[in-house]
Amino acid sequence: MKKTGTVLFLALAMLMILFPTLGHLLPQPGSSEDLNENRALAKWPEKAKDIKAFVQGVESWFNDHLAFRDQLIETNLRMDLALGESPTSTVILGTNGWLFFNEFDEDKDLRGEIVLDEEDREALVTAQSAMQAYLKDRGASYYVVIAPNKQTIYPEYLPLSSQPGNKPTRMDQVLRILGEDTSVPCVDVRPALLAAKGGPDLYYRYDSHWNESGSYHAFLALAERLKKDYPNLYIPSPEEITTEPGTFQGDLASMIGMGGKYVDHTLWYQFPNSHVYESDELSNEMLNAYVNPDHPEAPKILFLHDSFGPALTTFLVQSCSELYETILDVYPVESLLECEPDIVIFERVERNCLALEEN
Numbered sequence: 001m002k003k004t005g006t007v008l009f010l011a012l013a014m015l016m017i018l019f020p021t022l023g024h025l026l027p028q029p030g031s032s033e034d035l036n037e038n039r040a041l042a043k044w045p046e047k048a049k050d051i052k053a054f055v056q057g058v059e060s061w062f063n064d065h066l067a068f069r070d071q072l073i074e075t076n077l078r079m080d081l082a083l084g085e086s087p088t089s090t091v092i093l094g095t096n097g098w099l100f101f102n103e104f105d106e107d108k109d110l111r112g113e114i115v116l117d118e119e120d121r122e123a124l125v126t127a128q129s130a131m132q133a134y135l136k137d138r139g140a141s142y143y144v145v146i147a148p149n150k151q152t153i154y155p156e157y158l159p160l161s162s163q164p165g166n167k168p169t170r171m172d173q174v175l176r177i178l179g180e181d182t183s184v185p186c187v188d189v190r191p192a193l194l195a196a197k198g199g200p201d202l203y204y205r206y207d208s209h210w211n212e213s214g215s216y217h218a219f220l221a222l223a224e225r226l227k228k229d230y231p232n233l234y235i236p237s238p239e240e241i242t243t244e245p246g247t248f249q250g251d252l253a254s255m256i257g258m259g260g261k262y263v264d265h266t267l268w269y270q271f272p273n274s275h276v277y278e279s280d281e282l283s284n285e286m287l288n289a290y291v292n293p294d295h296p297e298a299p300k301i302l303f304l305h306d307s308f309g310p311a312l313t314t315f316l317v318q319s320c321s322e323l324y325e326t327i328l329d330v331y332p333v334e335s336l337l338e339c340e341p342d343i344v345i346f347e348r349v350e351r352n353c354l355a356l357e358e359n
Contacts, residue, residue, distance in 0.1 A: 090102055099206050106151055109169050120354070123358075144346050188221075196213075205264055206249075206258075246266055290325075291321070292320060298319060304345065305327060306347065
């Protein structure tokens with residue numbers, strides 16, 4: 001009996017050793033496209049005089065093309081996630097399946113552990129006052145809007161270790177400094193987003209950005225502020241908007257190797273009676289241009305933004321006569337101003353709000 005058990009154990013062990021190799025003879029059920037390894041898998045090595053390099057190349061190819069490799073990796077990832085362990089420090093696993101970005105000390109910031117000093121204050125005031133004055137001399141009004149981190153709007157889905165504190169965040173400090181020491185209008189969209197909670201999600205669960213529902217409420221707050229200075233700015237009524245359900249594959253899901261497996265259900269906002277069009281004549285290598293013939297009396301807007309901006313563009317194009325937008329990191333402002341805007345909006349996400357220190 002003991003001998004039979006030993007034989008079975010050895011046979012099972014041998015099968016486990018040979019299974020990945022024999023598995024190459026079987027159809028493979030998946031690919032590694034969703035594992036987000038950020039590298040190309042090894043290719044079969046070309047013939048080489050150096051036998052050692054050739055053998056190493058074969059070994060690399062075998063390791064990357066091991067039968068059922070993707071399924072084994074995904075199983076390991078799912079086990080880690082089930083245990084509440086994130087495979088990367090840049091993604092925080094929240095409750096109810098929510099994921100949060102944490103590459104720029106968002107958790108420390110939320111607890112108020114990042115304090116701006118006098119050098120930060122001086123840089124903020126100098127850069128933003130100079131930008132406002134520069135644009136005013138050229139006939140444009142300047143506005144700043146900071147898109148909140150997902151943690152700021154949905155802290156209830158954070159783990160206990162990442163809960164907010166009671167000290168000012170970077171965004172709190174930036175808005176306070178600019179409010180005290182400059183006349184730059186800084187639009188705080190947090191109250192509008194917090195008030196809109198309870199309806200559709202305002203941020204993607206598996207992505208680091210707000211969705212169109214979130215950007216819609218942020219737009220309303222921004223547009224109400226702009227309309228105080230520009231009464232001809234148009235704010236679409238809810239009756240002009242339709243929504244269509246859709247899906248979205250998020251960046252955070254890809255970062256934890258679950259791209260394509262974790263999919264957000266969201267709403268896409270549409271304006272069926274709008275005649276807005278993208279203008280090839282007005283666009284250039286730096287700017288995308290949109291024309292709104294429905295409201296020619298509305299102001300022209302230049303929108304300088306980061307990756308939170310495209311969702312806002314969906315609504316801004318409906319409110320102005322012309323919209324010029326760019327996601328460039330470095331702005332040759334003098335060239336951009338050739339579009340002669342009435343309004344310049346500078347948007348940055350909360351985790352990168354100290355970019356406002358740069359002129």
